[in-house]
Amino acid sequence: MRLCVPIPCFFPKMDFADALRRVKALGFDAAEGYDWRGFDFAAVRRALDETGMELLSLCTTEFRMTDPSFRGAWLNGLRESCAAARTLGVRRLITQVGPDTGAPRAGQHESIVQALKAARPILEDSGVTLMIEPLNTLVNHPGYYLWSSVEGFDILLEVGHPLVKMVYDIYHQQVMEGNIIPNVVNHLDLIAHLHAAGHPGRHELQFGENDYHFIFHAIDQAGYTGACGLEYNPTLPAEESLKIARALYAQA
Secondary structure (H helix, E strand, O other), rough: EEEEEEEHHHHHOOOHHHHHHHHHHOOOOOOEEEOOOOOOHHHHHHHHHHHHOEEEEEEOOOOOOOOOHHHHHHHHHHHHHHHHHHOOOOOOEEOOOOOOOOOOOOHHHHHHHHHHHHHHHHHHHHEEEEEEEEOOOOOOOOOOOOHHHHHHHHHHHHHHHOOOOEEEHHHHHHHOOOOOOOOOOOOOOOEEEEOOEEEOOOEEEOOOOOOHHHHHHHHOOOOOEEEEOOOOOOOOOHHHHHHHHHHOOOOO
16 A cells, blocks of 8 residues: 655645655655645646656545536536646546535435536546545534445445545544444445544544554555555644654555
8 A cells, every 4th residue: 555645734835846846755656636726737747757756636626516506517627627637647536525405315415426427428538537535524524415435335336437436534434434444345446545544633643543554454455556645634743744654654
């Protein structure tokens, strides 16, 4: 399993291209971004080429999939995001599904499925994989619709497309469901990426109730060959925190 660094978590005020170089100097070969709209694309492309870093994921610009009336805006945002991803050699986009609108959940579930089905031609044209993300509603994202990875897997099975997957965030699912290892290893065909943080607090992986050595080892043994983003709020200085994470978990 590769560890990768979400730049906004550790270097939010640094120029993105410079942050890529800093992450490379710390011994990592992969990073993530969120909102790409403020990027200097030429500078980011140069930094990727110079360092050999891989930018593993970005986010879409629109997140509201639970309400059919926003579908056109979401699809337009997806087209723009796929074009941006291709410019930078990014092969995955993260999208959130949006708030619980208060409508019956069955209807919101179906709206998400239909939005993802409508996205399939865009994804096929770009070759980009789109990843939906369940989030916790108890601590960080009250009012969000998709809190359950189990429902997320059901949505993916209904969409039934190899370019529509999940980013499984271990922290969020520890808050909401637990049962981390079985839920991951039994759905590796539907998971394209992982995120991790210590719980409670969403800080360093070694601070919390999860034994990430055991979790990562089990996922590796199950055949996962992707990456895990260190998506946490560091309590230590950013570079120190990342050095410790790499030392503790890079060979987990």
